[in-house]
Amino acid sequence: ARAAWQDLTAGRVISGGSTLTMQVARLLDPHSRTFGGKIRQLWRALQLEWHLSKRDILTLYLNRAPFGGTLQGIGAASWAYFGKPPARLSYADAALLAVLPQAPSRLRPDRWPARAEAARNKVLDRMAAQGVWPAETVRESREEPVWLAPRQMPQLAPLFARMMLSKSQNDKIVTTLDAGLQRQLEDLARAWKGRLPARSSLAMIVVDHTDMSVRGWVGSVDLNDDSRFGHVDIVDMVTAIRLVMSTW
Numbered sequence: 001a002r003a004a005w006q007d008l009t010a011g012r013v014i015s016g017g018s019t020l021t022m023q024v025a026r027l028l029d030p031h032s033r034t035f036g037g038k039i040r041q042l043w044r045a046l047q048l049e050w051h052l053s054k055r056d057i058l059t060l061y062l063n064r065a066p067f068g069g070t071l072q073g074i075g076a077a078s079w080a081y082f083g084k085p086p087a088r089l090s091y092a093d094a095a096l097l098a099v100l101p102q103a104p105s106r107l108r109p110d111r112w113p114a115r116a117e118a119a120r121n122k123v124l125d126r127m128a129a130q131g132v133w134p135a136e137t138v139r140e141s142r143e144e145p146v147w148l149a150p151r152q153m154p155q156l157a158p159l160f161a162r163m164m165l166s167k168s169q170n171d172k173i174v175t176t177l178d179a180g181l182q183r184q185l186e187d188l189a190r191a192w193k194g195r196l197p198a199r200s201s202l203a204m205i206v207v208d209h210t211d212m213s214v215r216g217w218v219g220s221v222d223l224n225d226d227s228r229f230g231h232v233d234i235v236d237m238v239t240a241i242r243l244v245m246s247t248w
Contacts, residue, residue, distance in 0.1 A: 009223045021045045021057055028169055039232045065101040068108035070162065070223065076155075081109055081148050091133060092141040095123040121147070157182050159219035176213035181206060185216045193221045 025044035031037035048057055067077035078086045082093050099119045100107050107114035121142050128138040164173050185204050205217035
């Protein structure tokens with residue numbers, strides 16, 4: 001499994017370095033499909049090629065690519081779909097995650113397992129045809145069903161992390177969140193979920209008044225509950241325009 005993941009992150013699944021760089025440019029700097037937008041994307045791609053290695057560009061892609069719903073990055077997708085870190089992915093798992101960003105909504109394995117399996121098998125066949133993976137390994141991987149882990153990925157302040165990631169182009173982001181306080185807030189939100197009316201949510205933010213640093217942030221009562229404005233079309237209740245009911 002580790003060798004499978006190393007082969008995948010070596011860039012062999014994605015053809016054409018320039019194509020990958022253009023995708024990363026689009027992820028870093030979303031733009032309209034106008035002529036001016038294309039020129040801007042091309043310029044950003046050239047900047048990436050000038051300043052980063054191919055492996056660095058691939059790392060950016062894997063950390064920021066969409067994998068369905070609110071999932072962004074290979075680590076989040078690996079935990080959410082398979083319940084394990086990327087280093088433990090099987091050949092079949094790695095092939096599925098390699099193709100998923102091409103059409104994350106249409107190929108989501110939790111919603112369209114048959115489509116996901118067909119797309120995964122095409123990747124496996126290509127790996128065998130190009131001699132990247134042994135034919136016997138590919139044959140066995142094709143027989144694996146698309147199995148999703150019945151567990152949630154470890155996460156803390158997912159909406160806050162998503163917002164910070166969208167505002168930064170750095171691989172390492174330092175925040176002022178207090179992990180212990182954040183867990184307490186999320187536990188409190190889960191406890192209140194059953195008391196809320198249907199199609200309603202809640203949000204909480206804790207700010208240190210001495211320096212105005214954000215110490216805790218809960219943007220939705222349940223990230224995975226569509227009826228409470230979570231998961232795919234998430235509404236972050238902290239930044240949404242709402243009447244403030246109570247403050248301390």
